[in-house]
Amino acid sequence: MLEKIHLLNIQTKSNEIPKRLLEMPGAFVLITCQRTIILTTTEFDSQDKALGTYHTSKQAYHFLLETICGLQSKLKGESEIVAQFKEAFANYLKEDIRSSVILRVLEKLFKDAKEVRKKHLVKIGQQSYAGIMRRIIQSKYETGDVLILGSGQLARDSIKHLMKKYNIYISARNPQKVQALIEEFPNVNIQTVEWRDFDSYYKFNSHVNTIGSNDTIFADEHFRGHCPNNSVFVDLGSPSAIQTEYDKQHGVYRLGDILNHGKVLNEKKTEKIDQAKLAIQDLVERRAKHLALANTRMSI
Numbered sequence: 001m002l003e004k005i006h007l008l009n010i011q012t013k014s015n016e017i018p019k020r021l022l023e024m025p026g027a028f029v030l031i032t033c034q035r036t037i038i039l040t041t042t043e044f045d046s047q048d049k050a051l052g053t054y055h056t057s058k059q060a061y062h063f064l065l066e067t068i069c070g071l072q073s074k075l076k077g078e079s080e081i082v083a084q085f086k087e088a089f090a091n092y093l094k095e096d097i098r099s100s101v102i103l104r105v106l107e108k109l110f111k112d113a114k115e116v117r118k119k120h121l122v123k124i125g126q127q128s129y130a131g132i133m134r135r136i137i138q139s140k141y142e143t144g145d146v147l148i149l150g151s152g153q154l155a156r157d158s159i160k161h162l163m164k165k166y167n168i169y170i171s172a173r174n175p176q177k178v179q180a181l182i183e184e185f186p187n188v189n190i191q192t193v194e195w196r197d198f199d200s201y202y203k204f205n206s207h208v209n210t211i212g213s214n215d216t217i218f219a220d221e222h223f224r225g226h227c228p229n230n231s232v233f234v235d236l237g238s239p240s241a242i243q244t245e246y247d248k249q250h251g252v253y254r255l256g257d258i259l260n261h262g263k264v265l266n267e268k269k270t271e272k273i274d275q276a277k278l279a280i281q282d283l284v285e286r287r288a289k290h291l292a293l294a295n296t297r298m299s300i
Helices: 057-068 080-093 100-120 129-138 153-162 175-183 220-224 255-267 270-299
Strands: 006-010 028-031 036-040 053-056 144-149 166-171 206-209 232-235
Touching: 006 057, 028 080, 036 057, 036 100, 053 057, 057 080, 057 100, 057 270, 080 100, 080 153, 100 270, 129 153, 129 206, 129 232, 129 255, 144 153, 153 166, 153 175, 153 206, 166 175
Parallel strands: 144 166, 144 206, 206 232
Antiparallel strands: 006 036, 006 053, 028 036
């Protein structure tokens, strides 16, 4: 069965990828801040393959398994990628055209990824983008109010990391998504701030932006009144929605700063990551044999 799959990994902004690729009938598409993965049962032509890296058969499954385990991420072992896979899978299930082969492969992928993470990546997987963000905020404020901008998966992860010690405020474009996010945390007193109410934003010392946008949302004037006052602004969005000359010395942390922090942690993870890669290699071989055998039985 694995011999039927084809994977294209493109590391560029999704809005620069041909729309026909993102809308291929029956294809599974995962879009993250680092990559776009297109998984299909149809081989890509040479022009499309040139857009990124191409994998097929066992190599495609191997790449998927390393990716969902966070081993293809810049922040090794990061755990947000699992939620991104699950969200993309949920969206795939809503598609009118779905491939039974891809569905089967993804179901096995979740199972194998769970095994690898449980045996080898439990502790290092906790070093997520949101986890490092919390460390940055804690370095200046042990408690207090934090304004989270956005209502997607990164906002959800940020709430989980901050809710024990901080008062959470949310501001986002879509009030329905904000309300749905609040309802996921019934035991947390999450308060809302109207979207782009900059006067209210100025009242917070700690900001976490989870919104990725090609347009600038927070320009230099937004930071001028904050940075001299020992505030913290952590930008997790990709593409970045902020435009300012201020940097981490002034309390403005970009995604690159998060990754650099993670790089230091990665040096301490090397042994566990190597063990995980060996486990993945073994799992891929076993999964390929298992699916091939199952496919043979179905054809008899």
